Amino acid sequence: xxxxxxxxxxxxxxxxxxLLEEIGLPYSSAHVVPPGKAKESEEYKKxxxxxxxxxxxxxxxxxxxxxxxxxxxxAKHANGTIYPADLRVRADxxxxxxxxxxxxxxxxxxxxxxxxxxxPEKRDEAVLAAACQFARDKAGVLDAALAxxxxxxxxxxxxxxxxxxxxMWRYASLVPDRPKHAxxxxxxxxxxxxxxxxxxxxxxxx
Numbered sequence: 001x002x003x004x005x006x007x008x009x010x011x012x013x014x015x016x017x018x019l020l021e022e023i024g025l026p027y028s029s030a031h032v033v034p035p036g037k038a039k040e041s042e043e044y045k046k047x048x049x050x051x052x053x054x055x056x057x058x059x060x061x062x063x064x065x066x067x068x069x070x071x072x073x074x075a076k077h078a079n080g081t082i083y084p085a086d087l088r089v090r091a092d093x094x095x096x097x098x099x100x101x102x103x104x105x106x107x108x109x110x111x112x113x114x115x116x117x118x119x120p121e122k123r124d125e126a127v128l129a130a131a132c133q134f135a136r137d138k139a140g141v142l143d144a145a146l147a148x149x150x151x152x153x154x155x156x157x158x159x160x161x162x163x164x165x166x167x168m169w170r171y172a173s174l175v176p177d178r179p180k181h182a183x184x185x186x187x188x189x190x191x192x193x194x195x196x197x198x199x200x201x202x203x204x205x206x
Contacts, residue, residue, distance in 0.1 A: 002027040005044065006053035009206045011105075012066035013054040014166045019070050019159070021196035023077045067097045067163060074159045082159050093153040096160035104167050107134040111174050116205050132175045139171060143181035150190060157194075165191045169201045 004020070004027055006013030020027050032044050032053055039051030048055040048064040055064040056073075063069050071094075074083035084090040110131035114123050142164070145152065152160040168188050171178070191197045 003057040004029045005032050005047060005055040005057070007031050008200070009203060010053055011108075011166050011170065012052075014200050015066045015162050016054050016056065016069050016073070018162050018166065018196050018200040019073055019078075019082065021200055022082065022162075022194070023073075025073070025077055067101055070097070070159050070162060082157065082162070084153060084156075084158055089153050089158070093158040093160035096152045097163040100163040100167060104135075104138060104164070107131045107138075108167055108170055111135060112170060112205065115174050132177075135171055135175045136177075136179055139178065139181055139184055142187075143184040146183035146187050149183075151187065161187075161191065165197065166201050170205065173205060 002020070002025065004013065004016055006016075006029070008014070008017065008029065008031075017027075017029065032041060039045070041051065044055075045051050047057070047062055050064065052064065054066055054069060055062060056069050063072060071083070079085065084093055108131075110127060114128040114131070142152075149155070151157050152164060168184075168191065172188065192202070
């Protein structure tokens with residue numbers, strides 16, 4: 001059986017677990033270490049020398065990097081649907097996966113660190129405010145991209161929605177004074193209709 005190493009509250013682990021729930025692929029999930037401690041686990045670093053989560057073990061095939069895992073499993077088990085067959089649609093979906101990793105993730109990590117993992121008296125309010133404003137600005141980018149579309153790569157749900165969708169839960173939960181974005185809010189409502197999203201992503205933030 002496929003083993004997913006990580007912890008369920010991690011956004012990167014949630015990408016993988018959400019996909020697995022969507023496609024109905026059996027798996028077991030191995031809790032590794034508390035938040036931020038994977039690099040201290042010598043046993044885990046035998047699987048992933050970077051000390052980051054997630055990592056999967058598929059009958060001895062070890063793979064790390066969340067987007068690579070999602071692409072691999074989607075291509076193997078959901079080719080033509082979550083992994084688009086049309087090359088341009090796939091490239092569009094891929095683009096949003098990379099955008100999430102390179103643009104969104106670093107600043108959302110700042111918001112999470114400041115609001116969830118830092119006691120109020122120790123927060124850097126200027127850093128938090130800047131990260132929240134960044135998130136609001138990028139929400140506008142998403143809203144514009146979703147104009148006339150149900151999902152990020154077009155009319156159907158793909159791996160790009162998985163990569164970016166877990167961010168939306170964090171944005172809605174942590175960022176105050178969010179601008180009204182009708183396209184983005186409609187997309188988020190569609191995600192919330194998915195049982196796998198509710199089960200895996202809409203969980204307490206830690």
